[in-house]
Amino acid sequence: MSNTQVQVLPLLEDEPVAPCCPPLTERPFTAEEAETAARMFKALGDPVRVRLFSAIASHERGEACVCDISDVGVSQPTVSHHLKKLKEAGLLTSERRGTWVYYRVEPSVLAAMGKLIALPAAA
Amino acid sequence: MSNTQVQVLPLLEDEPVAPCCPPLTERPFTAEEAETAARMFKALGDPVRVRLFSAIASHERGEACVCDISDVGVSQPTVSHHLKKLKEAGLLTSERRGTWVYYRVEPSVLAAMGKLIALPAAA
Numbered sequence: 001m002s003n004t005q006v007q008v009l010p011l012l013e014d015e016p017v018a019p020c021c022p023p024l025t026e027r028p029f030t031a032e033e034a035e036t037a038a039r040m041f042k043a044l045g046d047p048v049r050v051r052l053f054s055a056i057a058s059h060e061r062g063e064a065c066v067c068d069i070s071d072v073g074v075s076q077p078t079v080s081h082h083l084k085k086l087k088e089a090g091l092l093t094s095e096r097r098g099t100w101v102y103y104r105v106e107p108s109v110l111a112a113m114g115k116l117i118a119l120p121a122a123a
Numbered sequence: 124m125s126n127t128q129v130q131v132l133p134l135l136e137d138e139p140v141a142p143c144c145p146p147l148t149e150r151p152f153t154a155e156e157a158e159t160a161a162r163m164f165k166a167l168g169d170p171v172r173v174r175l176f177s178a179i180a181s182h183e184r185g186e187a188c189v190c191d192i193s194d195v196g197v198s199q200p201t202v203s204h205h206l207k208k209l210k211e212a213g214l215l216t217s218e219r220r221g222t223w224v225y226y227r228v229e230p231s232v233l234a235a236m237g238k239l240i241a242l243p244a245a246a
Contacts, residue, residue, distance in 0.1 A: 025185070025233065028178040031196065034170040041173070045165030047157040055151040062148070073154065110148065113240045117233060 023118040037116060043089030048072055049082045053091060056103050063104040146241040160239060166212030171195055172205045176214060179226050186227040 020036040021029065029037065044050055055069040056062065070079055083103060086092040092103050143159040144152065152160065167173055178192040179185065193202055206226060209215040215226050 034173040042168030045168040050157040057148040
């Protein structure tokens with residue numbers, strides 16, 4: 001890690017919504033739980049965001065520079081817009097290191113999503 | 124199960140989109156995989172649909188009559204609209220038995236969603 005003037009920014013700059021909620025199969029969700037889960041699902045309800053999310057999640061250490069993940073067939077401003085949406089939904093965190101911003105999928109987020117989807121037997 | 128004139132309708136009347144795709148953490152999704160996954164996520168990107176889906180998924184045998192799941196704070200036509208969206212995304216199937224339509228979450232759909240979200244270690 002380079003020794004830049006900005007070393008560790010707060011990981012969640014926007015209000016995070018994940019983790020949340022019991023498994024979808026456990027009991028009917030309350031209105032509040034549904035709001036939270038829907039916000040997370042909605043963030044992934046766009047093909048470009050799914051591609052960005054999978055590109056970051058599958059990158060080394062679940063972390064990628066924006067320079068690593070721009071190959072999704074849309075312009076750089078559009079990439080930035082979608083990354084912002086994913087951050088707002090709490091699915092990504094970001095950290096500036098020198099020139100670049102690095103995006104990361106927190107394991108806790110994947111764990112929370114996995115819990116949400118868990119089959120009854122695994123719940 | 125009552126012996127009505129309509130016993131088993133085709134389970135998927137609309138083109139299903141799930142199951143699909145490797146884990147999000149495995150490799151960057153292709154455009155086609157991202158389209159499929161995004162359609163599934165988008166279907167759950169609405170609080171009312173999350174509530175309906177969890178009400179059905181958590182109901183006995185993962186199946187519920189529309190009469191069982193209408194307590195989500197919206198009108199019956201709105202419930203029907205959202206159930207249709209969930210069916211179109213392949214997340215629910217439906218079957219008419221006599222007067223009532225029964226909605227069901229197929230275990231294969233939950234399994235596919237679980238695979239999508241799987242953590243690297245569990246993939």
